[in-house]
Amino acid sequence: MARRLERLPASYPRSAVVYPHYSDTTANGLTRLIIDYCRAHGWHAERINTQGRVIDQRREVTDILGHRRTIGSVKRIPTAGMKGSADIHILKAGRAVYCEIKIGRDRQSEAQKAFQRSVEEAGGLYIIVRDFDDFLSQIE
Numbered sequence: 001m002a003r004r005l006e007r008l009p010a011s012y013p014r015s016a017v018v019y020p021h022y023s024d025t026t027a028n029g030l031t032r033l034i035i036d037y038c039r040a041h042g043w044h045a046e047r048i049n050t051q052g053r054v055i056d057q058r059r060e061v062t063d064i065l066g067h068r069r070t071i072g073s074v075k076r077i078p079t080a081g082m083k084g085s086a087d088i089h090i091l092k093a094g095r096a097v098y099c100e101i102k103i104g105r106d107r108q109s110e111a112q113k114a115f116q117r118s119v120e121e122a123g124g125l126y127i128i129v130r131d132f133d134d135f136l137s138q139i140e
Contacts, residue, residue: 024132027087027101034088034099034135044091052079084111086119086126090139096124097139103130 020036023029031047038045058072086098098119100112108116108128119126129135 022132025103027103027106030101030103030129030132030135031087033132034101034129037132037135038088038090038092043093046089048081048085048087048089050079050081050083050085052077082115084109084113084115086112086115092139098124098126099135100126100128102128 020032022033022036024033035045035047053076055075055077056072058070058074060068060070062068087101088099090097090099096119098116100108100116102108116126127135127138129138
């Protein structure tokens with residue numbers, strides 16, 4: 001957030017700056033909040049996507065009678081990343097911090113538990129975060 005102010009011209013009134021609104025009640029909102037907080041403090045933070053991607057090869061065709069129908073298929077390609085990887089990877093003062101976002105009753109999968117063990121055995125810090133206050137207490 002402080003970095004956004006640095007890019008503004010000196011003549012730009014600070015009262016006209018629009019700050020983003022955050023919510024830590026959704027996984028996406030909490031993720032955005034944590035990443036922006038880390039970057040504002042000069043840490044490296046990135047969101048990791050382990051969903052893979054969808055290739056939609058469907059198309060709509062019209063036959064000679066004028067009937068329209070969809071042909072083709074939808075294919076899902078698995079991620080090239082490590083299965084169970086944490087949602088956010090943070091580098092704080094030379095220390096690797098892996099942050100897994102869990103909202104409500106959400107729980108870790110077996111792949112995520114294996115990833116956590118791997119990180120902790122290698123000397124990294126792995127945290128499970130349910131809201132922003134939880135993140136602040138664990139990151140300090």
